Amino acid sequence: MTNIHFIINPIAGKGIRYLSMDLLKSIFNVEEFTIVIKYSKYKRHATELTQNSITEDAHIIVACGGDGTINEVASCLINSSVKLGIVPMGSGNGLASNLNIPRKILNSLEIIRKQEVIKIDVGRVNQKYFFSNTGVGFDATVIKNYESNNKRTLIGYILACFTSINELKHPKKLKIHINDTQFEIDPFLVFISNSNELGYKFSLTPKASLQDGLLDVLIITKINKLKMIWFGFLVLIKKPLLLKEAQYYQTKQIKVQNKKQDYFDTQADGEFLKIKNETLTIHIDTKALNVISPILA
Numbered sequence: 001m002t003n004i005h006f007i008i009n010p011i012a013g014k015g016i017r018y019l020s021m022d023l024l025k026s027i028f029n030v031e032e033f034t035i036v037i038k039y040s041k042y043k044r045h046a047t048e049l050t051q052n053s054i055t056e057d058a059h060i061i062v063a064c065g066g067d068g069t070i071n072e073v074a075s076c077l078i079n080s081s082v083k084l085g086i087v088p089m090g091s092g093n094g095l096a097s098n099l100n101i102p103r104k105i106l107n108s109l110e111i112i113r114k115q116e117v118i119k120i121d122v123g124r125v126n127q128k129y130f131f132s133n134t135g136v137g138f139d140a141t142v143i144k145n146y147e148s149n150n151k152r153t154l155i156g157y158i159l160a161c162f163t164s165i166n167e168l169k170h171p172k173k174l175k176i177h178i179n180d181t182q183f184e185i186d187p188f189l190v191f192i193s194n195s196n197e198l199g200y201k202f203s204l205t206p207k208a209s210l211q212d213g214l215l216d217v218l219i220i221t222k223i224n225k226l227k228m229i230w231f232g233f234l235v236l237i238k239k240p241l242l243l244k245e246a247q248y249y250q251t252k253q254i255k256v257q258n259k260k261q262d263y264f265d266t267q268a269d270g271e272f273l274k275i276k277n278e279t280l281t282i283h284i285d286t287k288a289l290n291v292i293s294p295i296l297a
């Protein structure tokens, strides 16, 4: 028997997310599968539920939600033989889209039933895992505003971008160590990505791959508000790297130091995060997670 556990974030995306046992039984034959359904009740609860599922000998744990839910579930499955399944129920669903997992629930369940697994890379910023992206500067401010406006939709992200343009405080003089070089910048954005998609098919790191053992890094120095709007336009037409101030790197590790402050306002997979340290060390663990995906291994 295969033990399959579904961990559902009921407020992901447009909200009121659920899966019925009848639907699941119609796809996962009860003679082959034992099905368990759990709902998260608060932030980070999916992590506790996943840890319990591992103790209960789950073979497959399915994160049903967006990138935040996937992060909470997958962080417990690094270097484990338990397979991660994904049912995209979030707003952006960047990681699911990069993995070619369809948004239609029935289709994503069919993929999970086939159990074809690939290994993907996993990023880490200090002690915190990320699967899609992390960053300092504009993206962290956008996520902070997105979380406070309570609209988990594309409109929510767009509103958060406009609020952030008005209130962005550029972190001062960050020291960057990357690929044997060091330099100092006043950044608009230091964005580090494992995946090539932010969500809604937008990307800041179009060359990124989940399986290349590398992090893709977009660094943009301080720009004025007009340039920020120009950058937004370039993102919309999928040409973010045309911005003159954009520098693009691929690396296994990047260090970001802030000598003026002993904390960073950052984000990991679209969740706002304050990290109390004057240095962020961001690196990649190659092929450390087993994910059920229609992409061939």
Ligand SMILES: Nc1ncnc2c1ncn2[C@@H]1O[C@H](COP(=O)(O)OP(=O)(O)OP(=O)(O)O)[C@@H](O)[C@H]1O
Pocket: 009, 010, 011, 012, 013, 014, 040, 041, 042, 043, 044, 045, 065, 066, 067, 068, 069, 070, 072, 089, 090, 091, 092, 093, 094, 152, 199, 269, 270, 271
């Ligand atoms: N019952 C709950 N009540 C409130 N928050 C919850 C609950 N369950 C989970 N959460 C939190 O909801 C947040 C958002 O989840 P998630 O990222 O999956 O959805 P999303 O933001 O709509 O999608 P995406 O990140 O793909 O845009 C996560 O931080 C998670 O911890």
